[in-house]
Amino acid sequence: MRFKFIRTMGITxxxxxxxxxxxxxxxxxHDVAAEIEKIRLATERFNxxxxxxxxxxxxxxxxxxxxxxxxGLPPAWGGxxxxxxxxxxxxxxxxxxxxDGMSTHTDFMNPAILLYxxxxxxxxxxxxxxxxxxxxxxxxxxxxxxxxFAGRIWDTMADNSSTTQDEAHVFEPHHDQHVYxxxxxxxxxxxNPFSPNVSCEHYT
Numbered sequence: 676m677r678f679k680f681i682r683t684m685g686i687t688x689x690x691x692x693x694x695x696x697x698x699x700x701x702x703x704x705h706d707v708a709a710e711i712e713k714i715r716l717a718t719e720r721f722n723x724x725x726x727x728x729x730x731x732x733x734x735x736x737x738x739x740x741x742x743x744x745x746x747g748l749p750p751a752w753g754g755x756x757x758x759x760x761x762x763x764x765x766x767x768x769x770x771x772x773x774x775d776g777m778s779t780h781t782d783f784m785n786p787a788i789l790l791y792x793x794x795x796x797x798x799x800x801x802x803x804x805x806x807x808x809x810x811x812x813x814x815x816x817x818x819x820x821x822x823x824f825a826g827r828i829w830d831t832m833a834d835n836s837s838t839t840q841d842e843a844h845v846f847e848p849h850h851d852q853h854v855y856x857x858x859x860x861x862x863x864x865x866x867n868p869f870s871p872n873v874s875c876e877h878y879t
Contacts (some may be wrong), residue, residue: 707825708862710737710783714804715856717784724759727789732759735846736774740793740878743869753871754800755853757878759789765807775847777812781822783823783854790853793877803855803865810848821850827866 721727735758739745743752764787766777780787786804794800805873810833821829833848855870865869 704862707866710755710825711854711856711862711865714783714786718786718789718801718804719875722801723825724791724801727759728874730761731763732761732789734758734761735788736770740875742873742875745875749871751871752867752869754792754873754875756792756873756875757799758805759791760807761787765809766812773845773847776809779808779812779816779818781806781808781824783824786854788851789800790855790873792873793875793879795877797877798869802851802857803870805851805853807846807851809846810850813850819836822852824854825863825866827852827863830868 696751721732737808738756738757740754742750743749762776764778764780764785766780767774768777769775778787783804783806786806788805788807789801790803790805791799793810804831807827808826810831813821821831823829829850829852830847832846853866853868853870855865855867857865857868857870857872859865859872
């Protein structure tokens, strides 16, 4: 969720100029767009935030709207919006001093987190979905590398002890992946942590 990036998008590792290892990718941007559209349709009912609440989603603590600017990042990156988490899907085991859980949930047809953008009239608009796996639980399940989606390795979020900023946003270290629904010229950009199409302008 927040947000100095230890592992980021589209990584290519070059070893001493002798070998280049590229992460797997879908053959075309069309394939990525198709996967995103499946998720959008699967979560369409959550356009009404009351449905999300009825199905167990709640605002993630502290319930704020997250933008790149609020994280000290370039404002042009846009925002994430307000995260609504499903504690059951995340298998939350503790909320203090930090949120912890046993989630290894990676199914975007039933995402553990919904992303909402505040509107001028005070309502919320669904703008995306997210999944999160806690690093300890993920490793205990036998995984060595973070999960991936559409050829993109998920971001790794953990606090940097050299700063005072809560870069994991009161969560224990985790891997997460955002998926934004508004179409962009390159659909792969809809998988970045922030979207330029999401704003916290009307957040109060």
